[in-house]
Each structure stands twice: as C-alpha cells, then as structure tokens.
Amino acid sequence: MAQKTDSLTLKNGDKIIGEIKEMxxxxxxxxxxxxxxxxxxxWKDIVSINSKHNYLITLSNGTRINSSIVTKPRDSAQVVLNExxxxxxxxxxxxxxxxxVKASFFSRLDASLSLGFNFTKSNALKQLTVRSDFxxxxxxxxxTGGYNSVLSSQDSVADTKRIDANIGAKYFLKHDWYALLSADFLSNDEQKLKLRSTTRAGMGKYLVHSNRTYLTTGGGLAWNNEQYTTPDQSDKNSLEVFVGIGYNMFDFDDISLNTNLVAYPSLTEGGRLRSDFSFDIKYDLPLDFFIMAGFTYNYDNRPVEGASRVDYVIQTTFGWKL
Incomplete structure (x- = not known):
C-alpha cells in the first residue's frame, strides 16, 4: 500500500494526514x-494543503495545470504549483x-446509478425508472455519457416507454472555452418516436466556474435523424442550429442542483423549433448514496401527425455514486 503523506490543516486547527483523491x-x-x-x-475550510503527488488542477479562469500543490509559507491564501x-x-x-493523476482508467472516472419503482394495486400500474451517468x-x-429510462405497464393499456441516452466529448481550450461533440438519442411513445438521433458539434464557454456554481453556454450545428413508430411515416433528416445554457449549483450543505436548456431551430425545415429542458435536484446521503428528483421536458412545434407537441417525465430515484 502506498504511503499516505498528503497533509491538510483546517480552520479549527485540525490536521489530517492521508491521500488526497480529488476536490x-x-x-x-x-x-x-x-x-x-x-x-x-x-474546500473553503482548508487553510493549508501540502502534497508532492501530481494532480490535474483546474482554475476558475479555465486554465488546466498538472502539478503538485503546496501552500505558500506564511501565506495560506496562496498555493505554489509547478507547471x-x-x-x-x-x-x-x-x-x-x-x-x-494516475495511470488507471477508474481513477479518472465518476459514475452513478439510481433506480425508482412505483406500483398501484387498483389498476396494477407498474413503473420502473433507471438513471445513470458517467x-x-x-x-x-x-x-460524459448517460442512460435514462421510464417503463410503464398497467391492465388493459398498452405498455409505454421513454428511453434517452447521450454520449459526448469536450476538448478544453484556454480561458474556459471548449470544443464539443455529442450525440443524443430518444425513444418516446408519446411523440411517436422510434428513435431520434441528434449529433452536435460546436463550441462552449464557462461563464461562471467556481467552487459553488457552474454556468456554461454553447452552440453550433446539429444533424437530426428521426424514425417513427407510425408505419406509414417515412424517416426524416434535418439540419439545425443549437443554442444551450446550463447551470450547476453545489456546496449548499448536501444539496446540488443541475439544469439545462437546449433549443434547436431548424435550418432545413422552415419554422420548426425543438427544445429540451431538464432539472435535477440531488440530496447526498452517507456512504455515497443519494436520492434524486428530476423533471425532463421535450417540445416540438411540428411533431409527426398524431403525436403530442410536448412530453415530460418526473422521476424520483435512489442511487449510489462511484
């Protein structure tokens, strides 16, 4: 076992020796x-930190540095990095x-999985919710990646499902800018979507990047492909612009909040506008468990014939994070 030699001194004078994993x-x-x-x-309760190990460190202006981290002698407000x-x-x-910074894949991975289940005796309604991300x-x-699903069944009614997934990559640039490439997938009975695949490429920037909040915005081009559950409806492709904004709030006791809004005005279908909105609030429990409530809303002002313009889902789950 590696020797744990990193040290922290807290505002109350306590000193902790161990191995710093992350902040x-x-x-x-x-x-x-x-x-x-x-x-x-x-983090704000630490007055001194000293470690000779190597870390990936991100500053509030977007600068990313690989360095050890040592508090400057006689000045606890500053640390010395070695770039x-x-x-x-x-x-x-x-x-x-x-x-x-370690060689192993799992040392750089964060992931979570949460589940929810509802049952109503009167009509044998059963609903299973699965949420995951990495x-x-x-x-x-x-x-980043994620998979979410809501599967429902009840007596005398056809089963319904809503499944969405996403995968994406960011390349970090100077001054809190980044290039992004992502793909989103949605299967939704309410909007008669067998599968909607949206591939996005663009640029983004952190407008606020602190230890309490992230505020980010971005935009670019998106290619949208839709396959429908209606047999006589042919597949549809369209080129869109996308503009999005995201807000993440944390360090408020054990509560964190994450919300995102993305709009997709079409370039090839005149007058068409889609949008996706999500709102999640999470409460951390001991031993890396948590409970989460989430709201997801999808809007399309020109859906396929017979489909709803809007669909939304409210989920409550219990989960564990890696």
Missing amino acids: TKGVLTIETDYSDSDFTIT NGKEVLVKIKNIVYVKA TYTGEKWGF
Missing part, C-alpha cells in the same frame, strides 16, 4: 489509514477542481 464542487476527498470511510472536507518546472502562485480560492476527466479531454 470537485467545493468538496475535497481524502483517504486516511485510520478511517474505513474517506473524509470529505469543504513544467516553473513555479506558479495561485490563490487557493481560484482552484475549482483537483484530481489525482464522467471521465483527462488532461485535455472530458467524456
């Missing part, structure tokens, strides 16, 4: 030899992300 969303995680569970400490052999002084409040963070690249 994300304003909370630092450190593993120690004297506890079965990792310690989580609010390519050159020492750089950084205010500790400007550090928004720290991740131990994030992989590299030095210049970030990868």
